[in-house]
Amino acid sequence: MSVRPNLLGALLAILNLALIIFVGAFLYLLFGDNLVETYRNQPVPMDQATYRSAGGRNSVDAEEEIVNGIHVQSGLIYAEGFDIVRGNCTACHSAKLVTQNRATREGWTDMIRWMQAKQGLWDLGKNESVILDYLATNYAPEDIGRRANINVEEIEWYLLDLEE
Ligand code: HEC
Structure with a gap:
């Protein structure tokens, strides 16, 4: 007689467990995805x-x-001194003014002096030589109009036939 209550108790326990699993599974099916999403893709304040x-x-x-x-x-050539040039030379005007120009170191110095005298460009301090190096190297005058000397010996002369 003492077996029965134990058996009943065991059965109830199993039933209880089954119910808990069932309810758990049911809830998971209903909300599980949301829960997983919530914890996976927590919106990080950016x-x-x-x-x-x-x-x-x-x-x-x-x-x-x-x-x-x-x-x-900016359109500027990316080379040594770039950061300093961008920092100082694009504050008032587009970098286009720089990239459209070509000059020798002296020419660039003149432009800087002009801007300092007339346009409120600040004293560039020790950055000036870095800037001038950059400009004179990357925006040097192109040798427009200069070409190699003609080697007269190598020219194959021909006569224009104007009669035809
Ligand atoms: C404080 C403001 C300011 C800063 C900073 C500045 N400029 Fe200028 N710059 C000007 C003004 C204003 C002009 C005239 C713009 C125009 O003609 O439309 C000018 C014109 C120029 C021109 C055209 C000159 C010409 O003869 O047409 C060049 C090239 C130039 N700047 C280069 C530079 C370089 C290189 C730097 C960095 C060292 C620099 N600028 C920094 C104000 C500035």
Whole structure:
């Protein structure tokens, strides 16, 4: 007689367990996906830096893109001194004014002196030599109008036949 209550108790326990599992499974089917999503894709509050490092549209990566040695955003040649030039020479006007010009170191010095005298360009301090190096190297005068001397010996002369 003492077996029965135990058996009943065991049965009830099993039933209880089955009910808990059933209800648990039911709830999981209903809300499980949401729960998993909630914990997996927690929206992280994004500040600008996170957004940029995540490759957002206005990311620094896009701003700093270099293609064929040209800094795309400014159009400046990406070379030594670039950062200092961009920092000082694009504050008042487009970098186009720089990239459209070519001059010797003296010529660039003159332009800088002119801007300092007339346009409020600040004293460039020790950056000036870096800037001038950059400009004189990357935006030196093109040798327009100069060509190699003609070697008269090598020219194959021919007569124009004007009678035809
Ligand atoms: C404080 C403002 C300012 C800064 C900074 C500045 N410029 Fe200028 N720059 C001017 C102004 C104003 C002009 C005249 C713009 C115009 O003609 O439309 C000018 C014109 C120029 C021109 C055209 C000159 C010409 O003869 O047509 C060049 C090249 C130039 N700047 C280069 C530079 C370089 C290189 C730097 C960095 C060292 C620089 N600028 C920084 C104000 C500035």
